[in-house]
Each structure stands twice: as structure tokens, then as C-alpha cells.
Amino acid sequence: MYKFFTKYSLFIILCTYPSSVFTQNVNDQTNFLKALPPSIQSDVLREIASGEEAPDPREYRGPRTTVEQLDSTLEKIKLQLNEIENELTDSDDLGVNLTRFGESFFSTFQTTFSPINLPNLSGTYIVDVSDQFSIQFPDRSISKDIYHMIERDGTISIPSLGKIYVAGLSLDQAIKKIKKKYSDRFIGKEIDISLSKLRDVNVLLVGNIKFPGLYTLPGNATTLSLLNAAGGIKESGSYRNITIKSANGSERNLDLYQIFVFGNNDYFHLLDGDVVMVHPTGPQVSISGGIANRGVYELKQDETLDQLFTYAGRFTPSADLNKIEIRHNQSDNFSTESININSLQNIKLLNGDNIKIGLFEPKNEPVYTVELLGQVNKPGKYDIKPGEALSSLIKRAGGYTENAYPFGGTLHRESTKVVEQLTFDRIYKEMIVFLASSAQASTISSQQDQGSGKLALILDEFKKQTPKGRVSANFNLQEITANQNLDITLQHNDKIHIPLYSSEVYVYGEVMNPGSKMYRPELHGKDYIELAGGLGRFSEKNRVIIIHPNGDSYLLSSGLSIFTQDKIDIYPGTVIYAPREIGALEGISYAATIAPIFSSLALSLASLNSIGD
Numbered sequence: 001m002y003k004f005f006t007k008y009s010l011f012i013i014l015c016t017y018p019s020s021v022f023t024q025n026v027n028d029q030t031n032f033l034k035a036l037p038p039s040i041q042s043d044v045l046r047e048i049a050s051g052e053e054a055p056d057p058r059e060y061r062g063p064r065t066t067v068e069q070l071d072s073t074l075e076k077i078k079l080q081l082n083e084i085e086n087e088l089t090d091s092d093d094l095g096v097n098l099t100r101f102g103e104s105f106f107s108t109f110q111t112t113f114s115p116i117n118l119p120n121l122s123g124t125y126i127v128d129v130s131d132q133f134s135i136q137f138p139d140r141s142i143s144k145d146i147y148h149m150i151e152r153d154g155t156i157s158i159p160s161l162g163k164i165y166v167a168g169l170s171l172d173q174a175i176k177k178i179k180k181k182y183s184d185r186f187i188g189k190e191i192d193i194s195l196s197k198l199r200d201v202n203v204l205l206v207g208n209i210k211f212p213g214l215y216t217l218p219g220n221a222t223t224l225s226l227l228n229a230a231g232g233i234k235e236s237g238s239y240r241n242i243t244i245k246s247a248n249g250s251e252r253n254l255d256l257y258q259i260f261v262f263g264n265n266d267y268f269h270l271l272d273g274d275v276v277m278v279h280p281t282g283p284q285v286s287i288s289g290g291i292a293n294r295g296v297y298e299l300k301q302d303e304t305l306d307q308l309f310t311y312a313g314r315f316t317p318s319a320d321l322n323k324i325e326i327r328h329n330q331s332d333n334f335s336t337e338s339i340n341i342n343s344l345q346n347i348k349l350l351n352g353d354n355i356k357i358g359l360f361e362p363k364n365e366p367v368y369t370v371e372l373l374g375q376v377n378k379p380g381k382y383d384i385k386p387g388e389a390l391s392s393l394i395k396r397a398g399g400y401t402e403n404a405y406p407f408g409g410t411l412h413r414e415s416t417k418v419v420e421q422l423t424f425d426r427i428y429k430e431m432i433v434f435l436a437s438s439a440q441a442s443t444i445s446s447q448q449d450q451g452s453g454k455l456a457l458i459l460d461e462f463k464k465q466t467p468k469g470r471v472s473a474n475f476n477l478q479e480i481t482a483n484q485n486l487d488i489t490l491q492h493n494d495k496i497h498i499p500l501y502s503s504e505v506y507v508y509g510e511v512m513n514p515g516s517k518m519y520r521p522e523l524h525g526k527d528y529i530e531l532a533g534g535l536g537r538f539s540e541k542n543r544v545i546i547i548h549p550n551g552d553s554y555l556l557s558s559g560l561s562i563f564t565q566d567k568i569d570i571y572p573g574t575v576i577y578a579p580r581e582i583g584a585l586e587g588i589s590y591a592a593t594i595a596p597i598f599s600s601l602a603l604s605l606a607s608l609n610s611i612g613d
Contacts (some may be wrong), residue, residue, distance in 0.1 A: 002574050006288070011242050011343060019535075020097070020161070020298040024112070027097035028268050029065060032227045034418070037232070037611065038481065039344060040432070042253065042461075043432045044165065044436045045433055045436075047432050047433055048435035049463060062559040064556060067320075080132070083389055084199070085256050090556075098286050098288060098294055098295050098296050099314075100235070100295060100296045101239075101260070101293065101295040101296060101297050101298075102239050102256060102257070104331060105256075106227065106228050106232035106233075107232075108310070110509035120218075121171065121195055121220065122170035122171070123170060123171050124170050124171070124172070125170065125195075125196070125219075125220055125269070126168065126169070126170055126171075126269065126271075127150060127166055127167065127168075127169060127170070127171055128150065128154075128167050128168065128219065128271070128272070129151070129152055129154065129167060129175050129199065130149060130150060130151070130200070130219075130302040130319050131195060131197070131198060131199045131219060132147055132148070132149045132150075132195070132196050132197035132198075133147070133148050133149075133178075133194070133196060134146070134147055134151075134158060134192055134193070134194050134195075134196035134330070135147075135148060135178075135191055135192070135193050136159065136191060136192040136193075137191055138189045138190065138191065145196075147196060148198075149197075150166060150432055151163075151198075153165075154166070154167030154168070155167070156178070158178065158181075158182070159254070160186075160502040161181050161182060161185060161186065163180075164177060164178055164530075166343050168173075168176070170259055171195060175193045177232040178191075178193055179191060179193065179590075182223075183214075195389060198218045198220060199218075199219040199271075199272075200216050200217070200218065200219065201216070201217055201218075201219055201221060201270055201271060201272040201273075201274070201275045202215070202216050202272055202273065203215050203216060203217060203221075203270050203272075203276060204274070204275045204276070205226055205227075205230050205275075205278075206275065206277050206278075207237065207274070207276075207278035207279060208233060208234045208236045208238065208278045208280055208281070209227070209230045209231070209233060209234060209238025209278050210228065210230060210231035210232055210233070210234055210278065211230045211231045211239060213230070215230065215282070217229065217270065219325055220269065221256055221269070221270050222268060222269050222270065222276035223244060223268045223270065223276060224259070225270075226270060226276055227242075227276075227278075229451065233278055234278075235281075236280055236281060237278045237279070237280065237281060237299060238278060238279045238280060238281045238282060239256040239257065239260075239281075239298055239443050240255045240257055240282065240298050240300055241253070241278075241279040241282065242254040242255075242269050242276065242278050242411070243276070243277045243298075244270070244274055244275070244276050245274065245275040245276075245277070246271060246273070246274055246309075246567075247272070247273035247274070248380045250530065252268055253302075254268055255284065257311055261310070267386050270361040272296075276607060281298055282298050282300060282301075283297055283299045283300070283350065283351035284297065284298050284299070284300060284351060284352070285297055285308065285349050285350075285352070285353040285354070285355060286353075286354045286355065287309075287312050287354075287355040287356075287357070288354075288355070288356055288357070289319070289355075289356045289358060289359060290315055290316045290318055290319025290320065290357040290358065290359045290474065291309070291312045291314070291315060291316065291319065291357050292312060292314060292315075292316055293311075293312050294312070295312070297311055297312065299349060301350075302345070302348070303349070304344065304345050304347055304348055304349070305326075305339070305345075305346075305347040305348075305349060305355070306344035306345045306347075307342045308349065308355070309344065309477050315357065318359050319357050319358070319359065319360075320360050320576065321341045321356035321357075322341075322358070323357070323358025324338070324339040324341065324355070324356070324358065325337065325338055325339065325351065325355070325358075326339060326347075326349075326353055326354070326355050326356075327354040327356070328353055329353070329354065330350065330352065338415055351529055365385075365386065366386075366492070366508050367383060367491075368383065368384045368385070368386060368388075368439075368491070368492040369381055369383055369384065369493065370384055370393065370490050370491075370492070370494040370495070370496065370497045371490065371493075371494070371495045371496065372393060372394075372397050372498075373495075373496070373497050373498075374399040374409075374496075374498035374499055374500075374585055375397030375400055375401040375403055375404030375498045375499065375500055376394065376398065376399070376400055376401065376403070376404070377397060377399055377400075377401060378396075378397045378398045379397065381484065382396065382397070387489060388475065388489070388490050389480070389487040389488065389489055389490065390411075390475070390480060390487055390488050390490060390496075391477060391480045391481050391487050392449055392490075393490060393496075394475075394477055395477075398496060399477065400477065401567055403500050403501055404498050404499075404500070405498070405499050405500060405502060405572070406474070406476055406477065406498060406548070406555045407475065407548075407550055407571065407573070408498075408499045408502065408549035408550065408573045409473065409475035409496065409497065409498045409499070410470055410496070410497045410499075410551075411471045411473045411488070411494060411495070411496050412469045412470050412471070412494070412495045412496075413470075413471050413491055413493075413494050414469060414470050414491075414492075414493045415469075415473050415491060416467075416470070416490055417466075417467045417468070417469030419469075420467030420468070420469060420515040421466075423443070423465045424467065428463060470487070471549060472550060472551040473488045473550075474486045474487075474488070474550070475498065475550075489556065498547070500570050500574065501573050502519075502549070502573040503518060503519050504516040504517065504518060504519060504572065504573070505517050505518075505519050505530070505570060505572065505573070505575075505576065506573075506574070506575045506576065507527050507528050507529060507532040507576045507577075507578075508575065508576070508577050508578075509527060509539065509577045509578035509579055509580070510536040510537075510538055510539030510540070510580050510581075511531045511533055511534065511535060511536055511539070511543075511576045511578050511580065512532060512533025512535075512536055512537060513533040514532060515532070517531050517532065517553025519570075519572040521569075523570065524568070524570060525544070525546060525568055525570055525576055528570065528576055529544075529576060529578065536578070536580055537577045537579055538580050539579070539580065540578070540579045540581040540601075541581070541582060543555065543556065544576065544577070545554045545567055545575075545576070545577040545578075545580060546574065546575075546576055546577075547574065547575040547576075547577070548569075548571055548573075548574055549571060549572070549573035549574060554568060556568070
């Protein structure tokens, strides 16, 4: 605990300089620089090289201007992002940049149509002339499979069985028929049969296809295989009107939407001599906004808006069903029609229509969290609403425990850390500029080398510190509930700690016996210093610092007499600090430059949590 206050004593010393720092009679700049610690020396030399004039400490403005500039920059970026978002939304309103539904299907389709694993070929495959079977007989003297091809008459010839007609049967039916013939002839024996090689089929592809012509494909090829092998359907071709004409004169029609949307697996396996024709596309409309699959869709005759929504995947959760519009583009005449969600089945679409489903404006509120630890009934991390006050959080945590000491509660805030760091950086910069200017002007008296070294040591320690971000707050639940002005508003990432009750008063600094003393309500500050053996030889006789557990601090410039005159209250957990006397420093205004440091350091000293460490 003593180390904690030793660490901060240099800062408090700086805060208690009477009014000035240096005399100005030194001629040896080299000795001055050598007296500085290495880290401070490099900063001073860099400042001398820059040639910047020393700022007037009375003109200290703090970090507010920097923070305001950052906020202004962020606002400009937000406006630019909003403009980009609006441009993207506007282009979508007109159906611009929408792709044709199903277009990506062929770009991701398998590039080869040979069977990947013949033994796992579908049992529904229709066998025909030139398909080859592999048959393994139970006679172990035959070590190799015997291959048999379906002849032109549709039969397969097997030793001891003769010809078996299998053309036109499914693979499962053909295998079952052959096995039954064998088992009927040789009772108790079975054979293993598999398809080892597929026949080739010749198919003619015509119409609105990228590369029409005659194609030779494996026997398990489907219409999708053929379309993809031909480079896909042209922009002018239909995805919904594809005709397959067989050699026997029968016709079948393929609607790819049944595959794309519903996953129907009737791909129409092709037969030798089939002719596939891709017809021109039908009417097309675009749909965008709050729909699952935005794009350009092809319509069949008499299909309604309700059917289109089925193809497009229905509505997204963010869709505003009260804002559905159709923009008709007919003969250079544009008109917009608002749609009632209950009348979709009655609305017929025309070629070139653009359907827009509105979206709810996003109102996603950020999730704010705070951490409440210590003597509360339910400590932990809490989600808070924007604007939630401290009293609300404490009540949600079940209130304080019996041993809680709300008067010593601490609140550390990230935004306060930022402001403190900006303040520290500014003060440090001004001090370095002051030292650099003094070195150049040879104004520092050799008689004050000891004082300048102490100042440099203080700055060296000051440079190493990180801001604590403590905010002074009232944690008395009864008081802040009764008076909203005392009830601080919480911010994201706030960290709150409610300590145990402390029955001690801490006396540190330049006293004979520093440490903690038992709190007694009848004692004053002077009494506690006397209990600590009184002020030391090197103490600042006319200055004493009092820091209450809640962070309120007092710089008493009248020494011990102030305790008697003003009756400064001493509470359990109070810190009484007697700083070390250094001497006069000229050129630095205490009120404008040193005072801003004092309040932050005092809050750090006041933390009972830190004292406990």
C-alpha cells in the first residue's frame, strides 16, 4: 500500500508547487540536458530541433477541441455512408443490377456427366443397347468378372441361360430378372451383377441455346446435363418452356423453375435420338426489396403476383407488406400501382413490370453493457438501455449487501480515460516545450539544477502513467432515487465497484509514521497527522491534501490550521496526504497548468479498491 502512494507522490508534489519553477541565470545548456532522464532528454532535444515556441500555460484549453473535431469527422463519414446507401437503394428501385433467376445454376453445375461411381448408379436408370454388365459366377475357378453387353435386339446372352430381354427395363428390374433366371436354373446359387459401362446417346439440341448441335453423352445424361454441356441457355431462351421430342414421336415439356424452386428430380433422362428444343423466353418481370430471392423472373401465361412471390421465396422478416408497389413500363409510359397484400391472386403481371417490396427502416439500438462488482446482491455484467441511470442498475442488482460502503463506490469510464489522456498529453507537451525553450535561452539557474532534476523526474513518472478514468458519483441509493440530478447516467463499458465498509483513515506522504489509522468520529485531520507522528522534516508545511472516499478532494493551502478553522469532515476511508516540499518554480502557472493534473490524480488516490491492492 505504501508503494501505491509513493508512486503517486511525485504527481502530488507537482500539484503543490507554490507558484514558479526555475530561475533564469544558467549559461551551461549541456549540463542542463545531461541532468534530465533519458526519456525526457530525448523529448526536449526533439522539441528544440522543431523550433516550436513555448506555449503560454495560461492559454491552456484542454482536450475539448480535439474531441469536438473527432466528433465532427465521424459525422461527416456517417453522412457519406448514408449517401452511398441511398444511391444503392435508388438503383434497386428500378430493377437495375438484378440477375435473371436461375442464371447462376449453370455456372455451378457439374462440368462432367460421366457417372462418378457406377456401382452407385441410380436403380431407376433405364438400360438399353450397348450398356455393359459385369457378372461374377459362384464358381471359384473363374477369378475374373465376365462382361456381357446388351445386344441390338435388346437381349443379354448369359452362358447356360441363353438370351434374356432387358432393354427398356430399369437397372433394378434388369438385375432382378437376370438373378431370378439363374437361381431358377441353379437352385441355391446366386450371381453378382453390376453395370460396368454405360452406352452413349446421341441427342440433337436446337433453339435458344449458346451452342446448339448434335451431342454425344453418357447414357445417364439428363436434359440439365445437355444444357450445361452446350454452355447454358441464351438470354433470349426460356427456362420454363423446353421440349424433349423422342424418336418414337412422344413429347415432354421441362420447366426448370420446378427444379430451381421446388427441387423436383424429374430431369428427363435422355434417350438416343432425342431432340431438345429451347423456346424463346416468355414475359419477364423484376422483383426486389424485402424478398428472399431478388431477380428477373419469367412468367407463364396467366400466372399471378402470388405465384411470382412463391418463386421468389416469399417475404423476408424485414419486408413491409404495406409498401408493395408495381411500376408498369408500357410504351414509354410509366405508372406506379400500390398493392394490397390480400389481393395478390387477382393481380396479373405484364412484361417489363418492376415489383418493389418495401423494407422497414432499421431501428437497431446498440447493446450497452456495464460491469457492477463488489458489495451488491447480484454482481456481474448487465445490459442497459441508453439513458439508464445508476439507481436503476443498483436496484436490478438487488441493492447493496449489509457490509457495502456506497460512499466509497467507484465508477470508471472509458470516455473519461480518453479525455484524461488527451489532457495529460497536452500538459506533458507544454512542459517539454517549456524545458526546451528554457534550455535554448540559457535561462535556468545552475543553483536550481536540483529543482530542475526533480521536475524532470516528475515528468518522467507522469509520462509512464495511464489514466484511470474515474468519475465522481453519488452511490447513496436513497439520495439519487429522490433527486434525479444526483443520479448519474450510465455509459457503455462503465465499471462500477462497491467496496466493503472500511473503518480506517489513511495518512501518507511526509509524516513520521505513514499508514492506516482506526477511524474515530471525534477526531479531525490534525489529530490523524499527530497519530502518524506529525509532519516530517521535508513536508510542505502549508499544504495538506484531503481526499474523501467518494473522490472529492481538497487542496488545503493553510496547513494544519485549516482542520480547526473549516472543520473538514473526515470519513472512514479518507486519505490524508502530506506532500514533500520542493521549492519555487518560475515560468509555469500553477492554476492553469498544474491544477488540471490534481483532480485526476486525487480521484485515483481516493479509490478504496486501489488502496486494497
